Amino acid sequence: MELAAENYLVIAMFVSFIALLFTGFPVAWVLAGVGITFAGVAWLTDDYGLTMTGLDYNTLGLLVGRIFGIMDNWVLIALPMFIFMGLMLEKSGIAERMMHSMQKLFGNVRGGLAVTVALIGIILAASTGIIGASVVLLGLMSVPVMLNQEYNKSLALGTVAASGCLGILIPPSIMLVIMGDQLAVPILDLFMGAVFPGLILGALYIAYILIYCKIYPEKAPLSRDHGEVDLMSVLRALVDILPPAGLILLVLGSIFMGISTVTEASGIGALGATLIAVIFRRFNMQVLKEVVINTMNTAGYIFAIFVGATIFALVLRECGGDELIEAALTGLGFGPNGLIIFVLVVVFFLGFFLDWIEISLIILPLLAPVISALDLQINGFGVVEYPNLTWFALLVAVTLQTSFLTPPVGFALFYLKGVCPPNVSLVDIYRGVIPFIILQLIALVLVFVFPELVTWLPAVAYGNN
């Protein structure tokens, strides 16, 4: 492939971006700064007749319109609202109550504690979608108990780290909201498409825990003081579990049945979580203030990446980056499936260093046109509008599950380390997550081989209309 002068700018942009990332300066500002700098470089090289990008100072004015395009994006309103909902359940102590009740129910099952963690992970998943919050919450509440009960360290830590990450896959998930926006695929389709992959992942975790404990009973001893599970304790547990679980059903149900939009459901979810906190007498102004400020802060650093990425993408595009990437990917000579596998392998390895926000915001938009053009023959049952992109988005979403667990940059690992007792080392955590990374890869293979796992549910839902 003959490289035009502009292409060297594109390559230089990527190289500088990656190099500067490792200085530890915030990702958003590295993206923005590299974008602005290369606009200047291109302006100069244009002046000297080396390139013809058309970039100059004035072109950067486009950035403001692009930022406004993020601000008036009706779909993204769901983002702070889902963050609000998750934080309210966490900060009000509702989630913690749910955890304690569940623990009592499973006290007599070998590995029961670990199974509880996985189940709570799934329920929290469906509510928060905020990795940090779920991992910290699960870690704080269950790691000391499990270690105290002389659970095997690796099993305990791996379960917490992996379960805490389910939230980003199981809907409602802020990652899927962002992916839908970036790929121009209905978010509803992604939500529905994620249900089976998410449940499969959860089921794999639970099956693994139970089988592991069956084979090595000494690694998961029963609690020394486990009591009888009587009707009262079951009822008491249900009182704690049902309201948040009901809220989640309400939110997801109203979206899936087409009663409300994702945005509307997110707002109702936020208020619903607040209402539950009030009913459980866990609500006060301090809690509300913390939730409000943390919601703003979390949305703030996610949107910083939006802003950085839009700056980087504009300059990259003006330098012909889109065409170069398309040519490079199609020039690899892979067939459609080969190309998808290649992309997933790249995403997997990028996940060692980056996390879902950067990958969803920088990589996905670059890949979208190439993937849409592929002849994948994904069965959309004649009703799913973009079966290729929906399936692809979910493959990436499942792959990104690994990014939280893979060293050196794994958010779940860091958060978990932060809340563990001092005798737990980072190496213990690394060792613990390996089986779960393998399970995630198994789930990925399943979704790859059976695309209907993704497309069937949305197809059935629309088919009934």
Place this chain on the structure above:
Amino acid sequence: MSKVVSAETHHVPIATFLNGIVQRIVEAFAWLNVLLALLILITVILRYGFHRNGLLLEWPLVPMEELMWHLYSVPVMFGLAYSITNDSHIRIDILRLNMSNRLKHIFEILGILLLLMPCLVILFDFSLDYTVYAFTHNESSQSTMGLPHRWIVKSVIPLSMLLMMIAAIARLIGEVVLLMHHGKEPDDDTPPRIQMTARLLRPLLKVDDNPHDKGAG
């Protein structure tokens, strides 16, 4: 006070002061998220409760829907500045974890000066123009029933750039002072004449962790 100066134990009063201003402003606007949730609820009630039954049809939904993204965009954009004040922006910190504090300060200073600041200044320049343009052209929604006065929500962009500049300058001052005093004991023998200014720029022991120091996740 025999402790040596480091970023973990010391802060710079002027930087803390500037951060405080930004934080107080943005925290006030964060409450718009509650308003947003309530507005969504009202819209849902109108849409599914009343409009479905042909009631309150005169109450148009389009302006309410537009108001939704007006409300959503303010805390989100101002949140960018907030995340600078409490350093919660996402970093790739594998190498940074093993860097000396001196190197960390140097990278941070260079990053603010070369990557962040130019971007903020340029965006401020264009967004101010963008807002004024909307004002002088009397721009409104392109939906016939939409909201007028687009310049109000557009002014959020230059304002958030301004807040970010303040936060970035605060951070810059803090980093420079900490770099200069790094590993030294804080000196108390400044001549009285310049003591007021000096005091603002001298690292002080942190009394207590800022309660909003950590992002949510």
Place this chain on the structure above:
Amino acid sequence: SLAAEKKVLLKVPVWFPTSLPALGTSPAWVAKKINALDGNLKLKIYEPKKLVPPKEMLEAVSKGQVNAGYTTPGYNTGKLGDKGAIFSAVPFGPDAPEFLAWVYYGNGRKLWQKTYDDAGFNVQSIPCGIIAPETSGWFSKEINSPADLKGLRMRFFGLGARVMEKLGVSTSQLPGGEIVPALQKGAIDATEFSMPAIDKRLGINKILKFNYYPGWHQPATLFDLIVNKDTWNNDMSEAQRTIVELACRAVMTDGLAMGESMQFETMKENEKAGTQNKYWSSEMLTTFSTKWDEVVAEAIQVDPGFKVIWDDLQEFRANYKIWNKWAYLPRPGTVRK
């Protein structure tokens, strides 16, 4: 002279994805033809949102942040006022031949350019594409009387949206790509977008079964290529400007012909798949027409600039009527029931 001609690259962000017949293919056709000349003028098309969100296009072109764009004034009423929409489509207004007659040989084009100039936009507008009638909406149920419209939430374009609002419809002007997701999510109950073959690309027919005709709200729709005036006047040679003008005139024919050629196949397919094609009852058409007169009366009240354009168009139409009355057969085969 040719020797002094500069190399010019017009970057053209477009309002519609280039996959949409006529709406999207027209600017792509213009670019392809001009680029094939292999001269000093090149056009590069950018899909919606790739450079700038469509809504920001006019301002960006005016400021020279990007030097061109493909749009229609009806999408920029927030910046041009309601009068802008007249140059896109007029409810109960002219069809394609009459519209083009007014634009090219009446005062239409002059007033079109003046609308941009008066609003303070530094752009040269080149009319660049037209399509025949659009369908006037997709619904989930039959609409037999104005009461059936009450309480509906509908995507609707331009001045026609005002008419629907008067009938108790809550309208919004979603971009094409957001219509089907909004329908699926229940954010809207009904929509119009464009012609059947274009609507089918979006998948509207899969969700809504009742497709209403005639296109009273858009008997014909015009589009324009806008070019930053400094680029147009200072950077481009007379020859380059002529090339653009010619290509845009040519795409008027191409887009119109393409649109007219591809609807019937789609309508046959749609009917086979369960779509019911409906023609508005005369009661409904009268209702729309009466409400439209109210909308015009209000628009004239609010904006004197609207009146200037409206009066000019009315005068032209009054004269055209003399010719139209005698020259044309009643359109053969039109459904009227």
